[in-house]
Amino acid sequence: MNDTLRYIMTKIFLAIPILIGITLLAFGLGLIARGDPALARLTVDPDYIPTEEEVQALREEMGLTDPIFIQYGRWISGVVKGDLGESYLDDKPVLSEMLRLLPNTLLLSFMSLTLIVVLGLLGGILLVVFQDRLFDVIGRILSIFIMSVPGFCLAYFMIWVFAQKLKLLPTSGTEPMTAFIMPCLALALSSACLVARLLRSSILGELVQDYALTARAKGLRKSQLVFRHTLRNALTPSVTHIANVFGGFLGGSMITESIFSIPGIGTYALTAINNRDYTAIQGYVLFTGFAFVLVCLLSDLICSYLNPQIRLGRRV
Amino acid sequence: MKKFLFYCALTILIAFIFIGIFADLIAPMDPDAINMANSLASPSAEHLLGTDHLGRDLLSRLIYGSRSSVFIAFFATGCTLLLGLTIGLVSGYFGGWADQLIQGVVNIFQGIPSTAFVVAVLGLLGPGIKSLLIAIVVSSWARFSRVVRNQVLGIREMHYIEGARAMGGSNLYIIRRHVLPNILLPLLVLIATRIGSTVLTVAAMSFLGLGLRAPASDWGIMINDAKLYFVNDFRVLLAPATCLTLFCLSINLIADYLRDHLDNDADTARIL
Amino acid sequence: MDIRVEDLYVRFATLSGDIEAVNHVDLTFSQDQITGLIGESGSGKSVLGLTIMGLLQSNATVEGRIFLGERELISLSEKDLCAIRGREIALVAQNPATSLNPSQKVGRQIEEVFRLAGEGKVDSTRRTHELLERMGFSDSERVMHSYPFELSGGMCQRILTAIAVAAHPRWIIADEPTKGLDAVVRNQVYDTFCMVKEQYNVSLIVITHDLLLARKFCDQIVVLYSGRVLEINTAQAIFNNPRHPYTQGLIASLPHLGMRPMPGFSAAFTDQPSGCVFHPRCPYIDEDCRKIEPKLIPVEEGSVRCHRYS
Numbered sequence: 001m002n003d004t005l006r007y008i009m010t011k012i013f014l015a016i017p018i019l020i021g022i023t024l025l026a027f028g029l030g031l032i033a034r035g036d037p038a039l040a041r042l043t044v045d046p047d048y049i050p051t052e053e054e055v056q057a058l059r060e061e062m063g064l065t066d067p068i069f070i071q072y073g074r075w076i077s078g079v080v081k082g083d084l085g086e087s088y089l090d091d092k093p094v095l096s097e098m099l100r101l102l103p104n105t106l107l108l109s110f111m112s113l114t115l116i117v118v119l120g121l122l123g124g125i126l127l128v129v130f131q132d133r134l135f136d137v138i139g140r141i142l143s144i145f146i147m148s149v150p151g152f153c154l155a156y157f158m159i160w161v162f163a164q165k166l167k168l169l170p171t172s173g174t175e176p177m178t179a180f181i182m183p184c185l186a187l188a189l190s191s192a193c194l195v196a197r198l199l200r201s202s203i204l205g206e207l208v209q210d211y212a213l214t215a216r217a218k219g220l221r222k223s224q225l226v227f228r229h230t231l232r233n234a235l236t237p238s239v240t241h242i243a244n245v246f247g248g249f250l251g252g253s254m255i256t257e258s259i260f261s262i263p264g265i266g267t268y269a270l271t272a273i274n275n276r277d278y279t280a281i282q283g284y285v286l287f288t289g290f291a292f293v294l295v296c297l298l299s300d301l302i303c304s305y306l307n308p309q310i311r312l313g314r315r316v
Numbered sequence: 317m318k319k320f321l322f323y324c325a326l327t328i329l330i331a332f333i334f335i336g337i338f339a340d341l342i343a344p345m346d347p348d349a350i351n352m353a354n355s356l357a358s359p360s361a362e363h364l365l366g367t368d369h370l371g372r373d374l375l376s377r378l379i380y381g382s383r384s385s386v387f388i389a390f391f392a393t394g395c396t397l398l399l400g401l402t403i404g405l406v407s408g409y410f411g412g413w414a415d416q417l418i419q420g421v422v423n424i425f426q427g428i429p430s431t432a433f434v435v436a437v438l439g440l441l442g443p444g445i446k447s448l449l450i451a452i453v454v455s456s457w458a459r460f461s462r463v464v465r466n467q468v469l470g471i472r473e474m475h476y477i478e479g480a481r482a483m484g485g486s487n488l489y490i491i492r493r494h495v496l497p498n499i500l501l502p503l504l505v506l507i508a509t510r511i512g513s514t515v516l517t518v519a520a521m522s523f524l525g526l527g528l529r530a531p532a533s534d535w536g537i538m539i540n541d542a543k544l545y546f547v548n549d550f551r552v553l554l555a556p557a558t559c560l561t562l563f564c565l566s567i568n569l570i571a572d573y574l575r576d577h578l579d580n581d582a583d584t585a586r587i588l
Numbered sequence: 589m590d591i592r593v594e595d596l597y598v599r600f601a602t603l604s605g606d607i608e609a610v611n612h613v614d615l616t617f618s619q620d621q622i623t624g625l626i627g628e629s630g631s632g633k634s635v636l637g638l639t640i641m642g643l644l645q646s647n648a649t650v651e652g653r654i655f656l657g658e659r660e661l662i663s664l665s666e667k668d669l670c671a672i673r674g675r676e677i678a679l680v681a682q683n684p685a686t687s688l689n690p691s692q693k694v695g696r697q698i699e700e701v702f703r704l705a706g707e708g709k710v711d712s713t714r715r716t717h718e719l720l721e722r723m724g725f726s727d728s729e730r731v732m733h734s735y736p737f738e739l740s741g742g743m744c745q746r747i748l749t750a751i752a753v754a755a756h757p758r759w760i761i762a763d764e765p766t767k768g769l770d771a772v773v774r775n776q777v778y779d780t781f782c783m784v785k786e787q788y789n790v791s792l793i794v795i796t797h798d799l800l801l802a803r804k805f806c807d808q809i810v811v812l813y814s815g816r817v818l819e820i821n822t823a824q825a826i827f828n829n830p831r832h833p834y835t836q837g838l839i840a841s842l843p844h845l846g847m848r849p850m851p852g853f854s855a856a857f858t859d860q861p862s863g864c865v866f867h868p869r870c871p872y873i874d875e876d877c878r879k880i881e882p883k884l885i886p887v888e889e890g891s892v893r894c895h896r897y898s
Contacts, residue, residue, distance in 0.1 A: 016471075021424030029440050132646070144572065148565035150516050151538065152523055154558035156546060164547050208645065211688040216643055217679035218701050219670045220753065228700070229689050248429035255520055259543075269432075270524065273439030281439050288432040296427075307691050308735050 400460025
């Protein structure tokens with residue numbers, strides 16, 4: 001138990017420099033791209049040409065002449081207090097704006113996650129159980145095909161079939177809840193197929209391990225063997241992959257959200273980019289980075305639960 | 317069966333590359349020639365796949381589209397490979413503080429999901445082909461170098477490396493003769509999947525209006541153009557979507573075959 | 589119940605061609621004897637053991653017949669085989685360090701055998717404790733709650749043996765039980781097997797290339813080479829009076845008998861010599877050896893596959 005605790009603490013501790021690195025990255029990206037905000041602010045009115053002194057004065061007033069690490073310090077102390085700055089576009093605070101849009105993204109992400117987990121695990125296990133039979137062959141071909149269809153093509157195809165032809169589902173918006181079905185499928189389907197294939201190959205990899213032989217020699221049937229022994233060991237790569245995908249979802253899926261007109265983090269970022277709203281982009285990078293790192297941390301902890309060798313301090 | 321699929325996929329991929337290179341010769345019409353009188357025309361002898369909403373020949377646009385997609389995908393993957401390979405080799409082969417430092421940076425770059433990263437870089441640099449390339453390289457070198465590093469770490473411990481060193485082989489010689497050939501096959505899988513995902517990223521960014529800009533012929537832009545018209549005429553969407561899917565499918569099949577091949581070698585070794 | 593192997597032939601389909609791992613083997617393992625299968629790596633001895641239990645991978649083709657008493661095992665369905673595995677024939681797999689599930693506590697892995705035999709949870713736990721103590725673990729409670737990688741190779745070996753004897757099988761096939769263990773632990777393994785033999789009244793097939801273990805522990809010895817039986821005899825006769833040139837070579841290579849290595853290497857599976865498989869390495873090679881494959885010829889109490897005895 002002590003080892004487990006130590007492992008968790010180490011993992012959390014190791015995540016801290018990464019998070020700090022991400023703030024540096026976000027700050028740096030903003031720094032490179034923003035140009036000269038003072039000049040930008042003074043030239044809002046196209047008829048007015050500011051003098052060099054005026055610009056310089058405003059630069060000093062805005063703190064732009066300070067050394068970079070002081071600027072970073074000022075920015076980061078704001079970030080810690082939950083102040084990601086105000087959008088250039090409408091002067092709304094970036095953080096509260098993102099938090100307002102977060103629920104839609106969260107809902108979509110979690111629905112997609114559920115779909116990926118259920119379809120991926122079920123598919124992977126079934127493919128193993130029916131290995132080399134018709135179901136397996138068809139399933140593998142079908143899954144590699146679905147995997148290859150880009151999400152936005154799938155989205156339009158579904159809109160065409162389910163909304164235009166069959167008139168079953170609404171094409172856009174967040175109301176009613178059925179509006180989330182298509183975006184969720186467009187996001188999750190290819191990842192689910194990938195997870196199923198990944199899980200299949202890792203279970204098959206476990207089935208030829210020595211310990212599987214011992215288990216089979218006890219008289220376990222193949223399905224029992226898969227569920228009681230190999231599944232747990234085979235899950236690690238799939239968990240890592242799902243975490244990667246899910247972490248990406250939390251950052252908002254711009255394409256899906258824009259196709260289905262769902263107001264979420266993705267559409268927020270897209271608007272910010274189209275308007276060159278650097279504070280908002282900075283906030284967006286910071287937010288997605290943090291969400292991603294935390295999800296990955298969680299997946300590391302899940303993997304260490306699944307595989308005691310990791311958490312008890314032995315190399316796998 | 318697997319082999320057959322692999323060769324099919326390889327043929328498709330090579331066909332795409334050739335079509336891309338010789339787009340000027342193959343394309344029956346100018347992809348940008350607008351003819352509003354003949355917009356959204358059905359397939360005919362003159363326009364084999366019909367025309368889009370501006371009366372441009374769909375087939376020619378697809379052909380030129382494969383040029384931009386294939387070119388960007390290969391070029392971006394090449395750049396990523398070069399960067400990732402160099403950094404990964406240095407990190408894995410020499411180890412020590414260089415490794416620690418590089419891994420720290422890699423961890424940070426891997427801490428941001430790649431799509432978000434690409435979009436952010438594009439947003440900050442502004443759309444366009446150059447920023448697209450930069451965005452793709454910046455967002456994907458880290459993963460590449462991580463894989464290379466782990467492979468190299470495994471190989472570095474092998475006895476034959478020790479032997480080569482004992483015989484007085486220089487670092488460069490050992491890397492070229494012993495390390496590189498041994499990480500080539502796993503790397504090939506990664507390169508294949510990378511090309512596939514790069515094509516997707518390019519298409520997605522163009523679709524969002526952040527990559528290539530209209531009126532360039534690109535599958536992503538074609539899909540973006542089609543989104544207003546596909547309700548009446550699904551053809552304008554289906555054409556670029558099919559190309560994109562076919563390309564990804566061939567890449568996936570190739571990667572799958574390569575991966576199986578790797579595993580099978582290991583399996584045979586296990587039986588004997 | 590004897591295990592009788594008749595004309596057994598096992599082939600693996602691999603990328604580098606078909607591999608004939610077991611080549612028309614006829615053998616009887618009699619239940620009151622401990623039989624040792626000896627041979628170099630790649631002689632087909634492990635494959636033979638796994639074939640008896642029907643545990644080969646799906647790329648294997650098996651022909652011939654294997655009888656456990658009156659039942660023929662090869663034609664049995666997977667479901668019937670599952671009822672035989674563990675309960676009638678059990679396996680002690682090779683490589684103790686990797687043959688236990690790394691993510692499951694040892695106790696649960698032993699309990700599983702009792703649970704499969706239909707016992708309740710409490711009973712299974714209690715019997716696991718008893719079993720572990722009988723296997724020489726003084727702190728069975730701690731061992732039960734350990735993961736395999738927290739135990740030493742010798743301990744894992746005993747756990748594997750415990751799993752094998754748990755359901756009181758008639759037969760145990762031990763695959764290379766001493767492989768990779770040092771001398772002290774090898775002796776422990778030997779003691780454990782002696783104890784198992786006495787207390788559980790099981791018959792044993794020991795697959796090994798550890799000739800000394802075979803001599804100490806086995807009643808009858810079968811010498812395998814390139815998937816063929818070259819010689820069968822009592823352990824004593826094999827060591828005191830080896831008949832086949834290959835057996836003679838093996839015995840001569842023992843450390844305390846001068847450690848004379850045998851010339852040459854085992855033939856590649858994909859490219860087997862004609863005539864007698866051993867002829868490229870045989871010191872007594874004759875014209876017949878190159879062309880005609882010798883039959884297994886009874887000589888006194890054993891039998892040998894060599895033209896010199898026909």
